[in-house]
Amino acid sequence: MTATVGASASAVQEHKSHLRTLVGTGIGNxxxxxxxxxxxxFAPFIASALFSKSDPTSAILSTLAIFAVGFVARPFGGFVFGWIGDRIGRKTSMTFAVALGAFGSLLIGIAPTFESVGVFASIMLLLARLIQGLAHGGELPSSQTYLSEMAPKEKRGFWATLIYTSGTVGILFGTLLGAVLSGVLSKADMAAWGWRIPFLIGGALGVYALVMRARMKETEAFEAETVKEKHEPMWPQIFRHRKQALQVIGLTVGLTVIYYVxxxxAPSYASTTLKMDRGAALWASVVGxxxxxxxxxFWGRLSDRIGRKPVLIASAAGSALMHFPMTWLLKxxxxxxxxxxxxxxxxIAGAAAIVPAVYAELFPTKIRxxxxxxxxxxxxxxxxxxxxYLQTWLASIGQGGLFNVYAIVLLAVGIAFVFTIPETKGKDLTH
Structure with missing residues (x-):
């Protein structure tokens, strides 16, 4: 009886630990x-508020260009927070990343308008996006690594689905918020101050995520490493694992483009380029x-049964085959x-569900x-x-079909790279 009670208490503690891991990782992501x-x-409203209204097309393109510039900081964030994650701890890296991201969101929410301060408004937007890019460049690999190391190896594919599940919940919440605000507020109020509400909410949610992550524990895989392993020079290790780094890029190119599209x-493209009603487009996005x-x-569990590679191939091939028909359908x-x-x-969900696990399974703990x-x-x-930006620009000059070809070619590249990686289903990440 004592043994049974002890086992039951242990199971409860393990359940609480798993729940803390899932909630803490999920909320920040x-x-x-x-x-x-x-x-x-909210790009059209940002363009109207923080750029000159004399040329609306230039303003929206500038806003989308800053969207791209925010990505420029991501590799730096990947290195800085990756270094923190591999040297100090996954938990520390995740906590710092979510704090910095919340600060960037707050900056956008309080940015002055172009009419009041001129070009300084655009510069502040650029600064905020660079800060967010730095934070988010570290958030995803840190959370992916943490989650993969905390997951039971026979269920890692299923656990990995939390990354895109929680991320999509974030997107869905933002989309629903946009639909509600568009329905409740007038266009004038949305342009004046309504567009700021989501960014201020983002800052508040970031603070909550910060508190949640501070309560999480470090992974056993990281703690099992020796001090010497944690302090091995970083660049030689990166060079030594250059093949795996190239595989990450090859597996990601098609997924990242087709997913962002x-x-x-998609809702913003439908409303600005195809002239679809903005509120209706947002609700359609909720369904998707x-x-x-x-x-x-579904895909995560399937990968734990049949392997990562078949799921990756099915995902990319299906996305490539359906891209043109779905593009032609969209009017x-x-x-x-x-x-x-x-x-x-x-x-797209096929690859998105399991790439967090696949990436982690390619690298040893000390450089993961x-x-x-x-x-x-x-x-x-x-x-x-x-x-x-590329999609909008090509559509504006009547060459939208070129972008679709570009997306399919990148998906084909991803399929080719699947054949270069080992099958890693059930791999032990403590070694």
Whole structure:
């Protein structure tokens, strides 16, 4: 009986520890994705408030360019926070990252308008995005590494789905908030002050995530390392694992572009370029993201049964095959946007569900955070960060089809790289 009670108490403690891990990781990751989603969603209002109104097209392109510039800081964030994660601890890296991200969101929420301070408003926006880029460049690899090391190895694919699940919840919350504000506030109020509300909320959520992460414990894999292993020179290790770094880039290029197209900027693209009603476009996006969240655990569990590589291939191939049909379907109706996003996000979910685990499984413990963070951030900056701008610009000159070809080529690159990686299902990350 004593043994049974002890085992029961141990199980309760383990359950609480797992819950703390999932909530602490998820809330911080959700805030990061929320920040990036609301920027894309409210880009037209940001352009109107923080840039000159004399040329609306130039203003929106400048706003999207700063969206891309924010990605430039991500590789630096990947290295800085990756170094912290591999030297000081995963928990410390995650905590610092979410604090810095919240500060950047707050800066955008209180930024003065172009009419009141001129170009300084645009500069403040740029500074805030660089701060967020630095923080978010460290957030994702730190949280991916932490979650992968805390997960039971036979369920790591399923646990890894938390990254995109929580991230999509953040996007969904931002999208719903945008739809509600667009319905409740007049266009004049939205342009004047309504667009600031989501950024101020983002700052407050970041503070809450900071408190949650401060209560988390460090991973056993990191604590099992010796002091000597934690202080090995970083750059030689990065060079030694250059093949794995290249594999991270190759696996990410297609996913990051196709995801930003269909999962993040599709509602804004539909309303600005296709002239769809903004509120209706946002509600259509909600439908697509709910489908995405529902698909993630399916793919995650499947990868734990049949392996990572078949799921990655199915995801990229399905996304490539359906991209043109769903693009042709999308015209000016919200139902078309809802169907297009749902179909594409179902297939995108395959790779999105498990890449956090795949990345972590490619590297040893002593280089895992920075090994994932630097190449991943470079890839997302170079390809994901430029995707909205490139899509909008090509559409503005009547060459939107070129962007679709570009996206499919990158997905094909991803499939090719799948064949270069080992099958890592069930790998022990403590070695």
């Amino acid at each position: 959700a805030v990061e994705w929320y920040d990036w989603a609301i920027y894309a969603t 269909w999962g993040v900027v 993201n709910i489908v995405f969240i529902a698909a993630l655990p 000016d109706s919200p139902w078309q946007l809802a169907v297009g996003m749902s179909v594409m996000l179902f297939f 955070t920075v090994g994932v963070g630097v190449p991943y951030s470079i890839c997302v900056a170079a390809f994901g960060g430029t995707a909205p």
